[in-house]
Amino acid sequence: MTAIGILGSEGRMGRAIAAVATDLGATVAGGVDAGGDPLALAKASDVLVDFTAPGALEANLAAACEGGTPIVVGTTGLTAQHHALIDNAAARIAVLQTSTTSLGITLLARLVADAAEKLGPDWDIEIVEAHHRHKVDAPSGTALLLGEAAAEGRGAPLGDLKVVDRAGLIGARAEGTIGFASIRGGSIAGDHQVILAGSGERLELIHRAESREIFARGAVRAALWLAGQPAGRYAMAEVLGL
Numbered sequence: 140m141t142a143i144g145i146l147g148s149e150g151r152m153g154r155a156i157a158a159v160a161t162d163l164g165a166t167v168a169g170g171v172d173a174g175g176d177p178l179a180l181a182k183a184s185d186v187l188v189d190f191t192a193p194g195a196l197e198a199n200l201a202a203a204c205e206g207g208t209p210i211v212v213g214t215t216g217l218t219a220q221h222h223a224l225i226d227n228a229a230a231r232i233a234v235l236q237t238s239t240t241s242l243g244i245t246l247l248a249r250l251v252a253d254a255a256e257k258l259g260p261d262w263d264i265e266i267v268e269a270h271h272r273h274k275v276d277a278p279s280g281t282a283l284l285l286g287e288a289a290a291e292g293r294g295a296p297l298g299d300l301k302v303v304d305r306a307g308l309i310g311a312r313a314e315g316t317i318g319f320a321s322i323r324g325g326s327i328a329g330d331h332q333v334i335l336a337g338s339g340e341r342l343e344l345i346h347r348a349e350s351r352e353i354f355a356r357g358a359v360r361a362a363l364w365l366a367g368q369p370a371g372r373y374a375m376a377e378v379l380g381l
């Protein structure tokens with residue numbers, strides 16, 4: 140059986156992954172949290188899953204490389220520098236980075252790219268996400284992933300189109316931009332709504348995670364798939380065959 144090492148094992152996702160791993164045909168090799176030894180865990184594991192914090196990524200990737208252990212990076216709030224670290228690690232080991240391990244969202248990203256392309260820039264795109272009160276990053280990694288899909292449909296980098304901060308007398312909406320809004324409260328597992336607003340009609344694509352378990356199951360599925368892959372950078376769509 141594939142032995143999964145959990146980086147962030149006492150966190151919400153880490154605990155959810157441990158709860159479903161056996162069900163899905165994996166074992167848990169162990170886990171670490173802040174102050175733990177990721178290299179010892181990497182050496183004891185067939186594959187690592189990282190659901191920690193951006194500040195932990197560099198050490199976690201270094202441990203994975205040194206241990207020769209594939210790693211699923213599910214942590215969100217990553218910067219361009221973090222993505223460069225992931226690219227470097229992927230030259231040595233198999234790395235799957237994804238802001239969502241949900242099947243529904245992975246498919247939704249395809250639909251969003253298609254809709255953005257077909258409907259054109261005079262349809263305004265807004266992405267609204269809602270999460271639990273403990274979430275520390277905004278917009279969510281998934282909202283940004285959906286924004287990337289929309290921008291790809293528009294043939295431009297998201298960085299050129301993204302609007303995340305609206306307050307005060309900001310003027311009318313600029314054509315072609317992609318707006319983001321974040322809601323935080325209670326125990327919401329994760330809702331994402333992509334609104335394509337035209338003149339006189341509106342298309343709304345919505346995904347609601349009903350519990351954290353779907354992310355945990357997706358993470359284990361991704362880990363089992365990644366354990367057998369050669370070095371390289373992978374995405375969730377490849378796991379799901381989409």
Ligand SMILES: NC(=O)C1=CN([C@@H]2O[C@H](COP(=O)(O)OP(=O)(O)OC[C@H]3O[C@@H](n4cnc5c(N)ncnc54)[C@H](OP(=O)(O)O)[C@@H]3O)[C@@H](O)[C@H]2O)C=CC1
Nearest residue numbers: 147149150151152172173191195213214215238239240354
């Ligand atoms: N890709 C996906 O599908 C999903 C991604 N996520 C993302 O996963 C991440 C974790 O979410 P969640 O479980 O809710 O967060 P939690 O805060 O509940 O858990 C984070 C865990 O990481 C640990 N940690 C922090 N720093 C380090 C470190 N340097 N080394 C090792 N462990 C560390 C924390 O330990 P300590 O408490 O000791 O600091 C804690 O146990 C977030 O970025 C979230 O957005 C969440 C759900 C789904």
Ligand SMILES: O=C(O)C1=N[C@H](C(=O)O)C[C@H](O)C1
Nearest residue numbers: 215238274279280281282329
């Ligand atoms: O922090 C969470 O809980 C989640 N984070 C991920 C994100 O930022 O998109 C995925 C999921 O929505 C839950």
